[in-house]
Amino acid sequence: xxxxxxxxxxxxxxxxxxxxxxxxxxxxxxxxxxxxxxxxxxxxxxxxxxxxxxxxxxxxxxxxxxxxxxxxxxxxxxxxxxxxxxxxxxxxxxxxxxxxxxxxxxxx
Numbered sequence: 001x002x003x004x005x006x007x008x009x010x011x012x013x014x015x016x017x018x019x020x021x022x023x024x025x026x027x028x029x030x031x032x033x034x035x036x037x038x039x040x041x042x043x044x045x046x047x048x049x050x051x052x053x054x055x056x057x058x059x060x061x062x063x064x065x066x067x068x069x070x071x072x073x074x075x076x077x078x079x080x081x082x083x084x085x086x087x088x089x090x091x092x093x094x095x096x097x098x099x100x101x102x103x104x105x106x107x108x
Contacts, residue, residue, distance in 0.1 A: 001056075004028045007036075024060035 003017075003025055010017060010029055010087070017027055021039050029037040046061065047053065052058055086092070 002026045002028050002038075004030055004035075005031075007031050026057075 004018060005013070005017060005027055007029060010027075011050065017039065021027055021041050024041055026041070027039040028035050041061070050061070054061060
């Protein structure tokens with residue numbers, strides 16, 4: 001959600017507004033109840049895909065570095081995620097030879 005603030009209030013509360021922006025929130029600046037500017041966090045290190053996601057407004061990111069993580073290998077002989085989704089959709093799973101598990105690892 002975008003916070004709205006008038007020009008006068010922005011002058012009076014600039015430090016608090018900038019803290020809010022640094023925490024990942026966008027601020028819409030208004031003058032006479034009409035939008036005139038938007039203050040948004042800078043996400044210089046975000047990849048283009050993450051930039052697009054942030055641009056939708058559905059997610060926020062404060063810009064802090066992400067913590068490193070240890071990948072977790074997928075294990076087991078159960079169905080793959082793709083097979084589960086196809087089953088839920090009522091579609092048949094195509095078997096084109098031996099099933100291969102993805103070699104990718106998922107974050108914890």
